[in-house]
Amino acid sequence: MTIHKEGYTTIALSLLFIFVLNAIIDYRFADVTWLRWAVYIASFALFITVLQFFRNPSRPFVTGGNLIICPADGKVVVIEETQENEYFKDKRLQVSIFMSPVNVHINRNPIAGVVKFFKYHPGKYLAAWNPKSSTENERTTVVVEHANGTPVLFRQIAGALARRIVWYVKEGDVVEQSKEFGFIKFGSRVDIFLPVGTKVNLELNQVVKGGITVLGELA
Incomplete structure (x- = not known):
C-alpha cells in the first residue's frame, strides 16, 4: 500500500x-x-x-469487454431510473455510491473509451446522501463513449465534509478502464448514469470496491 x-x-x-x-x-x-x-x-x-x-492500496483491477466497473469504494445508496438533464436530457438508470471518510477516495473509470464531455460545477456542500446534492453541490460531470458507441456519464459529487474535487481527464482523452480519473477529499459520492435497461449486478446497501466490483454490463 x-x-x-x-x-x-x-x-x-x-x-x-x-x-x-x-x-x-x-x-x-x-x-x-x-x-x-x-x-x-x-x-x-x-x-x-x-x-x-x-x-x-494495491489491487488486482478488473477490466474487460462490455463490463462496467464500480468507479469508487463505498456503499450503493441509489439504483433507480431518473431524469438526467445536464447531458442526455432523458431517462437514465442511476447508480450512486456513497464514500464515507474511511473509504479509499480514488475515483476510477468504469469503462474504457473516449471522453466526450467534461464540466466542473462549483456549488454547495449538502450531505452526500441528499438527493439535491447531484444538482446543487460542487461536482464534475464526465461522459465517456465506449467502443460500442454507448456513452456513460459519471459524476463526482462533494459532500458536507469534502472541499476539493480533483480530476485528471479532459474532453478528447482516451481513458483506460479502472485507471484513475479523479479524487475527492473526505466524504462524498459518485453517480453513474447508464442506458435504461442496463443489466446491473448490484443491490442497495451493497459494499463495493472501485476498480474491482463489477457494477453491470453494457448491452
Whole structure:
C-alpha cells in the first residue's frame, strides 16, 4: 500500500499542526501528565486517520469487454431510473455510491473509451446522501463513449465534509478502464448514469470496491 499523491500536502500540514500542538502542551502543561498523554493519543489518532484516508492500496483491477466497473469504494445508496438533464436530457438508470471518510477516495473509470464531455460545477456542500446534492453541490460531470458507441456519464459529487474535487481527464482523452480519473477529499459520492435497461449486478446497501466490483454490463 502507498500514499496517494493528493495526500502529501494534507499529511505535511497535519504533521506540522501535531508538532506545534504537542510543543505547546509540553511547554505550558509540563506537570499535567494526564493532559499531555491525552493530547499525544489524540494526535496519533488524528495522524492515522489522515494517513488511512489517503491510502492507495494495491489491487488486482478488473477490466474487460462490455463490463462496467464500480468507479469508487463505498456503499450503493441509489439504483433507480431518473431524469438526467445536464447531458442526455432523458431517462437514465442511476447508480450512486456513497464514500464515507474511511473509504479509499480514488475515483476510477468504469469503462474504457473516449471522453466526450467534461464540466466542473462549483456549488454547495449538502450531505452526500441528499438527493439535491447531484444538482446543487460542487461536482464534475464526465461522459465517456465506449467502443460500442454507448456513452456513460459519471459524476463526482462533494459532500458536507469534502472541499476539493480533483480530476485528471479532459474532453478528447482516451481513458483506460479502472485507471484513475479523479479524487475527492473526505466524504462524498459518485453517480453513474447508464442506458435504461442496463443489466446491473448490484443491490442497495451493497459494499463495493472501485476498480474491482463489477457494477453491470453494457448491452
